Amino acid sequence: MRISKLFGKTQREIPAEADIVSHQLLIKAGMISQVAAGVYSYLPLAWRALRKIENIIRGEMDKAGGQELSMPVLQPLELWQETGRDLAFGKGLFTLSDRRERKLCLGPTHEEVITGLVRYNAQSYRDLPLLLYQIQTKFRDEPRPRAGLIRVREFTMKDLYSFDTDEEGLNQSYAKMLQAYQNIYKRCGLPTLLVEADSGAIGGKDSHEFMVIAENGEDEIIYCPGCQYAANTDKAESIISKIEGEEPLPLEEVDTPGMATIEDVSRFLKVPQSKTFKAVFYVADGKLVFGVIRGDLGVNEVKLKNILQCYELRLATEAEVIEAGIVAGSASPIGISGIKVIADNSITSGANFIAGANKPDTHFRNVNYPRDFKADIMADIARAKVGEGCPKCGGKLSSTQGIEVGHIFKLGTFLSEKLGALFIDANGVSHPIVMGCYGIGLGRLLAAAIEQNHDDKGIIWPLPIAPYHVYLCPLYLENPQVATTAENLYAEFEAQGLEVLFDDRKESPGVKFNDADLLGIPIRVTISPRTLEKSSIEIKWRSEKESQLVPLEGVTERLKELIRCVA
RNA sequence: CGGGGCGUAGCGCAGUUUGGUAGCGCGCAGCGUUCGGGACGCUGAGGUCGGAGGUUCAAAUCCUCUCGCCCCGACCA
Known part of the structure; x- marks a missing residue:
């Protein structure tokens, strides 16, 4: 891609309303644009990054045995009334009427629809277990959208639903997803912490969240430095001091x-x-x-x-x-x-x-x-606090802030019972299907990745989710030798399947370097009269300070090798 | 929903107190000189001052209503 043709401009200044770094950088880099509160357009670069994330997720879901399908955003409100979750979501549910005044809603999640689907397509224990997922737009009328892509009202979500014959099966599905999620975060360059969580409006019993530790995260995590215990404050338990041995006195x-x-x-x-x-x-x-x-x-x-x-x-x-x-x-x-x-x-x-x-x-x-x-x-209705006792080991609890980048739930049978999703076991006896659900918000994951990977100059994309791998940066394009070499390299990179962003603008070196840093493409390749004197180009990782001079000869192979090593 | 802040050119802002023909910087277009870390000169395009109503000879500025956006809290995967 040629930058001169790329839709989306970098900006020198950022709108005052952006106050967390991922939001600021995404806007400054010309990658997103706000349409309404909690509603954003993704411009080509951000969209490429989002699609990379999507493909990583898809790959891991498929590897874990998931089957991709697609369900509608538009859903009859009736379906939600059947399970009572229209009330659980309350005002968070976007509702509308069609021309005949039938009530509809925009799906905030898809348990109702998929359970209905499974009811008709899986009636025997032979059809189970099932792992079904989609990557699709969700709508939630959040009370307060905030922090750029972190909390929005329209967003892309991967939601997978598991269907098993019993608790044991659910535990296996749950474990598979847990592992798949950990693979996803690792590949996206995100260290996450697994924490116990409340299941909120989704319902169910057991649930865990994946948290990225971040100062400006909106969730508080209570954890024990001594053992593995970590929980969202919504859920966290603690041991409080007890005073023993005091005799009751009269009132x-x-x-x-x-x-x-x-x-x-x-x-x-x-x-x-x-x-x-x-x-x-x-x-x-x-x-x-x-x-x-x-x-x-x-x-x-x-x-x-x-x-x-x-x-x-x-x-x-x-x-x-x-x-x-x-x-x-x-x-x-x-x-x-x-x-x-x-x-x-x-x-x-x-x-x-x-x-x-x-x-x-x-x-x-x-x-x-x-x-x-x-x-x-x-x-137990108490809010666990720092300094109180860990419920697992008795150690002293600490706390930190985090961004929730994934949430998995053991739903059990409450939805399948309400919606009549039953299966027949080997003895011909009918049981409700045991369900789980597993969600990742893609945009939030993207924002969290930037929160974790940036410096004062801009984004530093982890290679697997970078919109492009190579930033081809010729200086002094009016120099015919530079121009010719750059064009030739660009053509060669493209032909060899490298993902390259070509800065073909006649801008000063300062402008180009600053934009390269802001956009955060992992590898920068600089060509200038100076490097050409030595028949070389310069390679610099966005994440490193120093660059190295590399012979022009065999550059493509060398870059491919570098990318292979990291990816 | 409660509290606070803000809406003036694509972006960042001044102008509003004290009413008098809308400004600056960046960006954008053209020309020239520069240029290994956001250069400079000249020329130019671009604005229903969020919207409606009112007061006034005259409103970005005063009044009323309204819409939108941001932050804190409540709340929320």
Whole structure:
């Protein structure tokens, strides 16, 4: 490809709205262009890189036994109502009506469609297991698209679905995909961390995310430096300190004038926050719920949402709390009725806690569970924090930020049951198919690859996903010898199947070198009167500082060799 | 959805406080001189000032409404 003909120009300045490096570089390099919030066009260079990623993914899916197919983006909303996942996705689902006012949606994922497809095409255990996938556009009306290609509303996703006869089969499919994913990231130049995750709107039990560690990633990962434990904060568990051996004392009231927060109360009564109970109020699908947790801990709303099995969860407003007859600031689970109480396991981590008395300016001392009140549900609803104990080995937990570049789920049978995707076993007995699903966002992977592979000059593409392999960079094109050599080399490279971007512009060396660095093509080949004096050209890796002079003779072979070694 | 910010030429911005015929830099086109790390000179093209309504002799500027974009939070594969 000749740069003079390439669609997409590099820019000197970047739009103010881009504030993460992959977004800035993609725009500066003229590779993407925004159309609306979270909606982008890919220009030729970025599109080539994306197709490289796509082919790597396709290769790994095929190798793992996947079969590629294609399902529609446009789907009847009815299909989603059957599984109830229209509610789980909520406003994230793009919906529309056709000319006859039939409700449709744009697929945010394809479990419904594929399960329907499998229902008609796999009825016997002989048809299973199946690994079916597509690489296709998804639509999700994200509450807040952000960070360029990292969180968008329209994106290309590889989604594979596994169908097995039993749990054991699912585990095997899951393991195959896990390995395939690791191969993909490795080939894309991305070190990833496998973390335990919440399955969110997709549903199911077990799930893992692949995270690229990145300062500006939007996910927080809790991990243990001592063992392999790593989990998304949505999911992370921890061991909190316990106070043992304290004898329960009788309940007593204390005056706490004007003390409404845990900080106030703990300071006023001179007890650590870990010896208090915090009351937190949420509205779950319209119903007020009362959360109780140890005062030094925070509620993990994802865990809470899962335990309540609700679609929508939000903090209650003060008005809603007061309306329920609760005294804000001195709220208490003691003597409460008509409202669901969810308590975190931490409330049994000691004895003689401080809690509200549900009377203004009054608290209780020596509150003990279950002596003084009952919780409807006892569960882990705490947000794991740095410094707490690792649930696996007891070591101290750390945290880091990451970008989620893949998510795999063990779905089990809840969708196949709802949609009637059954198979007949060897004994003629019918069972629901055991499902898994496995997703990678291609654009996000591309952005994450740039986040990981760049310097202050521009992108440094890992060779397997680089739009081109060689940047042919002649200087002083008005020099006939340079021009002729460059043209000849370009023709030869093309003929030999090298992927070459030819900077055939009559620009100054500075401009060309800067653009070469910005575009990030792995190998730069420079030709100038200076190199031609020695019948040579210069080869420089984008990732390295130094270049080397190489004889013109046999350059093509040499480049092919270099590319073979890396790819 | 709550909080904050911003919409003026392809890009980056000034001009808005105090109303008076829309500017700068980059980029783009042409010519010339340069050029191993974003050169310079001259000439030129390019703008419904996000949109609608209002106030006024006069609106990018003041008022009202509205649309869009970005950031933080809520939320979310």
